[in-house]
Amino acid sequence: MIIFLPTALNYGYSLSNIEPLNGSNFNKWKENVELYLGLLGIDICLREPQPIPDDQSTDLDHVKYREWERTDRMTKLILKQTMSPIVRGSVAEPETALEYMTAIGQKFIQNEKAEIHLLLDKLTGTQYDPAGSVRELNIDIIRTTTRLGDLNVVLPDAYIIHVCFKHLPASFAPLRTAYFAQKEQWDLNELIAICVQEEELLKS
Structure with a gap:
């Protein structure tokens, strides 16, 4: 059942603007729901205690x-x-x-909290796969930190770059030494591009 009320529609805002709550978007969902309820003028039950006559x-x-x-x-x-069926x-629905x-x-x-723990474990435990590529390794690390x-x-970014270098194979040691010896700091896109170029040189 979808509820449409004129107050919110006057602002061009409806339930369709709210991404259903899934396993990873609670903060954004809460923000959007509170906005929608405020536009409808029915958020009093979240702001004031229940009156007992x-x-x-x-x-x-x-x-x-x-x-x-x-x-x-x-x-x-x-x-x-606005919640997915699984969520x-x-x-349990309280009163x-x-x-x-x-x-x-x-x-x-x-x-x-559980997901953060797993992601941190993954970040420190990531290993270079010789059958893969340094691009895949670095993108995986960046995806985890994102x-x-x-x-x-x-x-x-400086820490992410350090993690990426830490998990590169020993053949990348000269590149790592050169990076830490210079004053300039790469951004993450530069890191990926330079590592890929170095990998191609090593293979050739």
């Missing part, structure tokens, strides 16, 4: 309670609508939308 409550208190309940139901529907099935959002966040914090950056583990 009692015998002393006024008519206005009851109106606020019904409005909070309405926005909470709609927010939970939107959260479920939706992996998170309120705020608790639901919190549970989803905790789930992905745990997943991200994913770490997505997870807020940002590594400077």
Whole structure:
């Protein structure tokens, strides 16, 4: 079930603008969902505690309670609508939308910590494959560090270049020595191009 409300559409923003929550986009998903809910004006259930009417409550208190309940139901529907089926099935649905959002966040914090650990292990354990090429090796290392950056583990280019050199075979020792002896620092594209050129020279 897809919910369309005029307020958000006036801004040219709808559920189709939100990439479904999968295993690697929690921060962006949360940002987009909160924007969408804000445009709809139904994020009150995430910003204010649930009102609990009692015998002393006024008519206005009851109106606020019904409005909070309405926005909470709609927010939970939107959260479920913007999650992939696998993710939706992996998170138990609490009573309120705020608790639901919190549970989803905790789930992905745990997943991200585990992924960071695996990526760091991969980065330090990467080995040069003689049947492959230095281009493949360096691109694999850069791909790993890019994913770490997505997870807020940002590594400077100088360190990435050091890792790339560390995993090159012994035949690249003169190139490594020459690089560390110079003042200029290569960027990652230069590193790949120069290593490929060196590999071709070594093979010839």
